[in-house]
Amino acid sequence: MQSWRITPAKRVRGVWRPPGDKSITHRAVILGLLARGTTEIEGFLEADDCLRTLQIAQQLGAQAERVGEARWRITGVGGTLLHEPSDVLDAGNSGTTARLMAGVLASQPIFSVLTGDASLRRRPMRRIVEPLRQMGAQIDGRADATRLPLSIRGDALRGIRYLTPVASAQVKSCLLLAGLNAQGITEITEPVLSRDHTERMLQAFGVELETRLSTAGAHCVRLRGGQVPEAQGVRVPGDFSSAAFWIVAALLLPGSDLVIERVGVNPTRTGLLQALAQAGVHLEWSAIDEQAGEPVATLRVRPQPVGAMRIGGALVPSLIDEVPILALLATQAEGETEIRDAAELRVKESDRIEAIATELRKMGAAIEPLPDGLRIRGATPLHGAHVRSYGDHRIAMTLAIAGLIAHTGETLVEDVECVQTSFPEFEQLLHTLVER
Numbered sequence: 001m002q003s004w005r006i007t008p009a010k011r012v013r014g015v016w017r018p019p020g021d022k023s024i025t026h027r028a029v030i031l032g033l034l035a036r037g038t039t040e041i042e043g044f045l046e047a048d049d050c051l052r053t054l055q056i057a058q059q060l061g062a063q064a065e066r067v068g069e070a071r072w073r074i075t076g077v078g079g080t081l082l083h084e085p086s087d088v089l090d091a092g093n094s095g096t097t098a099r100l101m102a103g104v105l106a107s108q109p110i111f112s113v114l115t116g117d118a119s120l121r122r123r124p125m126r127r128i129v130e131p132l133r134q135m136g137a138q139i140d141g142r143a144d145a146t147r148l149p150l151s152i153r154g155d156a157l158r159g160i161r162y163l164t165p166v167a168s169a170q171v172k173s174c175l176l177l178a179g180l181n182a183q184g185i186t187e188i189t190e191p192v193l194s195r196d197h198t199e200r201m202l203q204a205f206g207v208e209l210e211t212r213l214s215t216a217g218a219h220c221v222r223l224r225g226g227q228v229p230e231a232q233g234v235r236v237p238g239d240f241s242s243a244a245f246w247i248v249a250a251l252l253l254p255g256s257d258l259v260i261e262r263v264g265v266n267p268t269r270t271g272l273l274q275a276l277a278q279a280g281v282h283l284e285w286s287a288i289d290e291q292a293g294e295p296v297a298t299l300r301v302r303p304q305p306v307g308a309m310r311i312g313g314a315l316v317p318s319l320i321d322e323v324p325i326l327a328l329l330a331t332q333a334e335g336e337t338e339i340r341d342a343a344e345l346r347v348k349e350s351d352r353i354e355a356i357a358t359e360l361r362k363m364g365a366a367i368e369p370l371p372d373g374l375r376i377r378g379a380t381p382l383h384g385a386h387v388r389s390y391g392d393h394r395i396a397m398t399l400a401i402a403g404l405i406a407h408t409g410e411t412l413v414e415d416v417e418c419v420q421t422s423f424p425e426f427e428q429l430l431h432t433l434v435e436r
Contacts, residue, residue: 001414001415001417002415002416002417003412003413003414003415003416004396004400004403004411004412004413004416004427004430005410005411005412006384006400006403006404006406006410006411006412006413006430007384007403007410007436008384008403008404008405008406008407008408008409009249009253009404009405009434009435009436010253010254010255010435010436011253011254011255011256011257011434011435012246012249012250012253012256012258012404012433012434012435013255013256013257013258013433013435014258014259014432014433015259015261016246016258016259016260016429016433017238017260017261017262017263018238018239018240018242018243018260018262018263019045019047019070019238019239019424019425020043020044020045020070020236020238020239021043021045021197021236021237021238021239021240021241021264021294022045022047022049022050022096022239022241022242022422023096023169023195023197023239023269024197024201024234024236024237024264024292024294025041025043025044025045025050025053025236026049026053026094026096026097026100027100027173027197027198027201028041028044028201028234028236028292029041029050029053029054029057029062029072030053030057030100030104031076031201031202031205031229032057032062032074032075032076032231032234033057033060033061033062033074033076033077033082033104034076034077034078034104034177034180034228034229035076035078035205035228035229035230035231035232036076036078036079036228036229036230036231037075037076037078037230037231038073038075038076038231039073039074039075039076039232039233039234040067040071040072040232040233040234041071041072041073041074041234041236042070042071042233042234042235042236043070043071043235043236043237043238043291044071044072044236045070045239045422046070046424047420047421047422047423047424048092048093048094048420048421049092049093049094049096049097049422050094052091052092052094052097053091053094053096053097053100054072054074056090056091056097056101057074059083059085059086059087059089060077060082060083060085061076061082061083062074062075062076062077063075075231076229076231078228079228081108081109081110082104082105082108083110084110084111084112085110085112088113088114088115088149089101089105089112089113089114089115090115090116091114091120091148092116092117092120092421093116093117093119093120093349093418093421094116094120094421095116095120095123095170095348096170098114098116098120098125098148099125099128099170099171099173099174100174100177101114102114102125102128102129102132102139102150102152102174103132103173103174103175103176103177103178104177104178105154106132106135106137106139106152106154106155106157106178107137107154107157107177107178107179107180107181107182108154108181109154109155109156110153110154111151111152111154112151112152112154113149113150113151113152114148114149114150114152115148115149115150116148119349119350119391120148121142121147121148121149122147123147123148123347123348123349124146124147124347125141125145125146125147125148126145126146127164127165127168127170127171128170128171128174128175129141129145129146129150131160131162131171131175132157132174132175132178134160134162135157135158135159135160135175135178135179135182135186136155136156136157136158137152137153137154137155137157137178138152138153138154138155139151139152139153156182156183157178157179157181157182157183157225158182158183158184159179159182159183159184159185159186159187159223159225160175160186160187161187162175162186162187162188162189163189163190164188164189164190166190166191166344167190167192167193167194167219167317168190168194168344169195169196169197169198169268169317171188172190172194172198172221173197173198175188176188176198176199176209176221176223177198179223179225180202180223180225180227180229181225181226182225183225183226184224184225185222185223185225186222186225187220187221187222187223188220188221189214189218189219189220190218190219191217191218191219192217192219192313192314192317193219193268193314193317194219194268194317195266195269195317195318196211196266196268197266197268197294199211200266200292200293200294201234201292201293202223202229203293204232204234204292204293205229205230205231205232206227206229206230206232207223207227207229208223208224208227209221209222209224210222210223217314234291235291235292236291236292237262237263237264237291237292237294237296238260238261238262238263238264238296239263239264239422239423240263240264240265240266240269240270240272241269241321241322241422242422242423242426243260243263244272244321244322244325244326245325245398245400245401245426246258246260246301246401246429246433247260247272247283247299247301248325248326248328248329248401249401249404249405249434250301250302250303251276251281251301251302251303251304251306251329252303252306252329252332252405253303253405254303255303256301256302256303257300257301257302258300258301258302258433259298259299259300259301260298260299260300260301261298262288262291262296262297262298263296263297263298263299264291264294264295264296265285265287265295265296265297266294266295267318268317268318269318270318271316271317271318271319271322272319272322272326274315274318275309275311275315275319275326276306278307278309278310278311279306279307279308279309279329279333280304280305280306280307281304281305281306283299283300283301284299284300284301284302285297285298285299285300286298305334306329306332306333306334306378307333307334308330308333308334308335308336308337308378309326309333309337309338309339310337310338311326311337311338311339311340311342311373312338312340312342312373313341316339316340316341316342316344320342320344320345321394323339323342323345323352323356323373323374324352324355324356324394324395324398325394325397325398325401326339327339327356327357327360327367327376327398328356328360328398328401328402328405330367330374330376330378331360331365331366331367331376331378331379331382332378332379332380332405333376333378333379334378334379335377335378336375336376336377336378337375337376337377337378338370338373338374338375338376339370339373339374339375339376340370340372340373341372341373342372342373342374343371343373345373348392348394349390349391349392349393349394349395350389350390350391350392350395351390352392352394352395353369353370353373353374354369355389355390355392355395356374356395356398357369357374359385359388359395359399360382360399360402362385362386362387363382363383363384363385363387363402363406363411364380364381364382364383364385365380365382366378366380381407382402382405382406382407383406383407383408383409384403384406384408384409384410384411384412385409385411385412386412386414387399387402387411387412387413387414388413388414388415389413389414389415389416389418390415391415391418392418393418393419393420393421393422393423394422396413396415396416396418396419397419397423397426399411399413400413400416400426400430404430404434
């Protein structure tokens with residue numbers, strides 16, 4: 001089992017461009033599979049999660065070629081049938097791969113079996129299976145198809161109107177991809193807007209869809225079936241979720257000065273910036289352009305005092321992946337921070353609420369798990385400790401940053417292989433961006 005030994009740092013300095021956005025890379029591959037023609041992807045995140053999506057796309061008939069560092073060329077099936085896979089489709093640890101590919105598979109008259117690693121096989125699948133069955137898909141699996149592996153016998157689906165119980169980009173994207181090849185209109189309504197990468201990329205690939213906001217604030221997206229995406233050139237922006245770890249490190253280590261270039265700043269992903277504004281923190285940033293229909297900017301981060309935050313409601317979907325590192329930030333904020341409405345964290349790669357509370361307490365944090373979030377009292381000096389990741393990449397990276405900002409002692413972070421799923425260069429940055 002691989003581990004990291006982290007000693008306290010003086011500062012974080014440098015100019016850095018984050019790796020490609022994981023969510024956008026997944027979607028570029030899937031639309032490249034379904035598109036007519038050849039899609040060129042620049043800034044491809046060559047991490048395990050995205051490579052799983054690529055492998056499944058190849059099993060389903062896509063031709064894929066690596067043409068340079070983080071550059072791939074994908075020739076899709078272009079409106080013809082997907083190939084029926086001769087083997088099980090393995091999503092590894094990637095919930096995005098499993099849930100989005102389920103929508104693609106359900107809409108084609110082929111048989112497939114979709115699985116994942118031990119962690120992914122524990123994660124809930126009812127949220128996609130129920131609406132896909134309503135559309136006409138035949139799906140079976142463990143615990144009445146609420147857990148992987150799933151066997152999917154696709155069919156000619158029919159569009160439905162579906163109200164998602166919670167805002168979920170994975171559920172929304174699954175149904176939009178299924179609706180792309182369904183009869184009639186597929187309409188998904190969610191209580192608040194979740195990440196909209198799929199909507200943006202569908203439009204970039206020439207697919208017509210409509211979005212609207214109800215008077216009650218619910219978000220609705222409509223898609224007419226029978227459309228075939230047209231291949232595009234895609235430049236994947238830098239991953240804001242990866243940048244978040246280094247934003248927090250630079251805010252908390254005196255003397256830091258970090259410039260983060262060409263990072264995606266889609267407002268459905270950057271709730272952390274709103275949380276920082278609550279805390280009295282404002283980053284310097286300049287808009288550059290758009291990539292793959294996504295806004296891109298350069299950020300400059302220098303240390304600032306941090307105040308307490310109250311996080312909940314509509315803000316949560318836009319920072320759900322950043323809650324562990326936000327909790328670490330709150331340990332150094334003046335006052336009591338409370339994060340609510342984040343029960344979704346209990347069914348991620350780990351129970352992130354319990355995991356981050358348990359491990360940060362070992363380092364001296366005053367942090368209390370709540371049924372749907374966390375309560376953190378700051379500012380509390382941290383010390384080095386022996387901690388573990390629970391096989392969760394975001395927990396592992398948060399604990400590494402905690403080791404950097406600790407006042408004393410060495411931090412040993414166990415089980416860090418999981419970081420390869422999303423951010424393979426993270427360990428290298430512990431040396432190149434950090435001064436001790």
